[in-house]
């Protein structure tokens with residue numbers, strides 16, 4: 001995608017804020033020519049290398065490259081256009097109005113196993129597309145999973161600000177996502193890999209089924225200690241009604257040795273994930289077909 005020359009504001013009408021992060025604000029916008037709605041993500045540029053404010057240009061370029069590489073998947077947000085207005089890079093993204101999976105859970109406290117399995121199945125489809133392209137998300141968490149619309153189960157992965165192309169060329173060690181979801185290799189600054197995402201899949205599944213976070217401590221250091229010790233249990237009353245199959249799925253992901261964790265392919269074949277009802281599969285295939293056309 002070329003950085004459009006015309007100023008963003010001359011081509012789009014900008015409306016209310018719909019999301020915000022450490023260095024980004026997302027606002028609903030409408031493209032004047034097509035009247036189509038999008039989400040404009042304003043990423044603040046880091047002006048001075050030693051500054052802590054804003055995002056370095058090469059990190060922004062990475063996020064754009066990842067979004068372009070992953071384009072057109074029913075479970076990944078799509079990128080429409082990119083602008084640079086001097087202080088910000090503006091990503092014009094597909095608009096997703098259903099809110100965060102995170103809010104959906106907190107409204108419900110916890111989800112049924114069918115609903116949790118369906119959400120995880122879709123997150124795994126998006127992660128499979130990423131891993132097939134040697135891209136690790138490295139910041140998977142319920143806040144980065146949006147529902148296409150309130151009452152539908154169709155989800156989209158967003159926020160590829162920390163995602164990296166993991167080529168064998170360069171080792172990646174210095175990523176730090178959100179404490180609760182990071183794998184032991186991130187806490188220990190060891191080389192990261194695609195399996196780092198699979199640990200986060202295990203943490204998200206645990207939360208969807210129980211409403212509790214497996215490693216969360218009273219301080220960040222305590223959380224990190226719990227993670228590197230892989231110190232978690234199912235015996236809380238939250239898991240009383242949960243199937244052994246679901247617990248088996250989680251326990252094959254929350255393994256300290258990244259090489260022993262289920263890959264995204266193995267996860268999709270796991271019996272707790274695999275038996276998606278035929279009409280559900282049909283719906284998801286239709287969603288992909290619509291994307292391709």
Ligand SMILES: Cc1ccnnc1
Pocket residue numbers: 018019026039077093094095096097146158
């Ligand atoms: C918050 C957000 C981001 C991207 N698309 N829609 C909404």
